[in-house]
Amino acid sequence: MKNIKNIISFIIMSIVLFSCEEKGLDNQDWLQEPNFANPLTLTLSSKDVVLIDENTNENAITFTWTKGNDRGEGTNLTYFFRMDILGNNFSKDIDDVTKKTVITEEIPVGVFTKSYTVKQLNSILLKHFKRPGGTLTNLEVQIIAQVNGGTQYQLPEVSTSSFVATSYSLGPLPLFMVGDAISGSWDYSTGKSLPEITERSIYTYVGDFSVGSFKVIEEPGSELPSYDPAAGNTIVYNETEPRTVDNVFKVTEAGRYSFYMDIEQKTYVFAKAPYPNIYMVGHAIDGIGWDIGKAKPMDWDAKNGVFSYKGKFNGPAGIKDYEGFKLFFKAGDWGAPCLMPKVTHTILIPDADAVPMYFNNTVSGDNKWDIETTGNYELIVDPVKMTIQLNKL
Incomplete structure (x- = not known):
């Protein structure tokens, strides 16, 4: 995913910094938008797609394009094929990496x-774009023909279009956990509710x-x-x-x-979660500083069993007496337990x-x-392995 993001950032840029002395003014045309007699053209099989539950395996929409x-x-x-909500400009102007919604596929x-x-399209609307079932969504799609090789950089050909999709909703599917490990007994009428996060798909629970x-059952x-x-952290539907x-x-x-259980993907994760919350505070945490009252919470990633946070982190440049950051288990309390490096x-x-x-x-x-x-980085804290990791976005 990082590689695709880097490639897209490269291929859609409108200005490339090259030395004029190296290239000379004779080569200005290679920075111009492509202008061909028969340009790259993206065609949609439909501009208005209404998704119906009874037709789940039927084709909803097909995108075709000419050769660049x-x-x-x-x-x-x-x-590269891209899709996003119309008006998001393929997330170009969204600074917060956690809010970018564009889908990119080579x-x-x-x-x-x-x-x-x-x-597939209904799942994308519900799970990726977070659109409730039964709503109309305006989507924008794009095909990009990136130029590789050659003696000088050339801007890609790009063709963009849009369509409207109306999703469907199956309604909630309540699930319950029962057994001596969670509800105290194998009385199937005393199951504990398993919260539904994504409609009929993802469920998560954190507790003792x-x-x-x-077991996980459908009916008390x-x-x-x-x-x-x-095997392999998968699940089977047992009737x-x-x-x-x-x-x-x-x-x-x-x-x-x-x-964590995803019944659509047929996977689950069951992992220790010893800490209810982890909060970040310090110069490195953008917009927070050393104000413990404003400590920023990390997100619990139930799918991977870790705490994580994606966003901007500050280095020492421009910050007087820079003092990185610390991790606390409680906001507003300097005396709360914390996680530290050895040095x-x-x-x-x-x-x-x-x-x-x-x-x-x-x-x-x-x-x-x-x-x-x-x-922009992703910080990952594993409370079981007691490790911390920083990844570049």
């Missing part, structure tokens, strides 16, 4: 068409579990149907097999856990391996993490 124009000896073209060589089934096991009072664990020691989720150590001012190197941290339950110690260069 030849750019000369030694060059070839790579095609197209295989020799392919000049892309299709979505009703189910006892040693034992549990009924053992079946259920969603049972399988016939009674409970055995092999088709239950097991808890070998009591504690606070996070349970103060430990620099987090972007895209390097995760580094260890330790839990400090006392007010003593003031070790801090430092960021070397201001930029």
